Amino acid sequence: xxxxxxxxxxxxxxxxxxxxxxxxxxxxxxxxxxxxxxxxxxxxxxxxxxxxxxxxxxxxxxxxxxxxxxxxxxxxxxxxxxxxxxxxxxxxxxxxxxxxxxxxxxxxxxxxxxxxxxx
Numbered sequence: 001x002x003x004x005x006x007x008x009x010x011x012x013x014x015x016x017x018x019x020x021x022x023x024x025x026x027x028x029x030x031x032x033x034x035x036x037x038x039x040x041x042x043x044x045x046x047x048x049x050x051x052x053x054x055x056x057x058x059x060x061x062x063x064x065x066x067x068x069x070x071x072x073x074x075x076x077x078x079x080x081x082x083x084x085x086x087x088x089x090x091x092x093x094x095x096x097x098x099x100x101x102x103x104x105x106x107x108x109x110x111x112x113x114x115x116x117x118x119x
Contacts, residue, residue, distance in 0.1 A: 038091055045095035050106040059103040060118040063096050 050056050067085035074080070087093055107113045 042092065042095050045092065045099055048099060048102075050099075050103050053107070053111050056103040056106045056111070059099060060107065060115070063100040063103075065100075065119055 050059070067087040069083060069087065070085040071083040072079050072081075073083070090096070104115050104118060107118075108115050
């Protein structure tokens with residue numbers, strides 16, 4: 001409770017408590033653990049060690065360097081639409097990019113191959 005110059009009382013509890021109750025509800029909703037079904041696959045892809053030249057070449061060829069779905073639609077020389085890259089929607093995108101990078105590093109560093117053809 002707060003007094004003003006003209007001796008009117010203002011009660012803040014109605015404003016303060018309503019906000020705290022909403023925050024408690026939101027914190028309880030966020031605190032619930034979510035099950036990530038792809039976590040074992042993510043862990044396996046991240047821990048995969050490249051020690052074979054043929055496997056490294058296969059991975060470098062199969063995982064594209066750029067998103068193959070990104071396109072500009074051109075009609076009579078004018079760009080009328082753009083299809084954005086959808087690879088970021090893949091939940092394993094980061095793991096595949098890391099795997100491709102490790103394969104290219106193996107080919108370049110250990111095998112001494114020129115990796116220009118994979119880029």
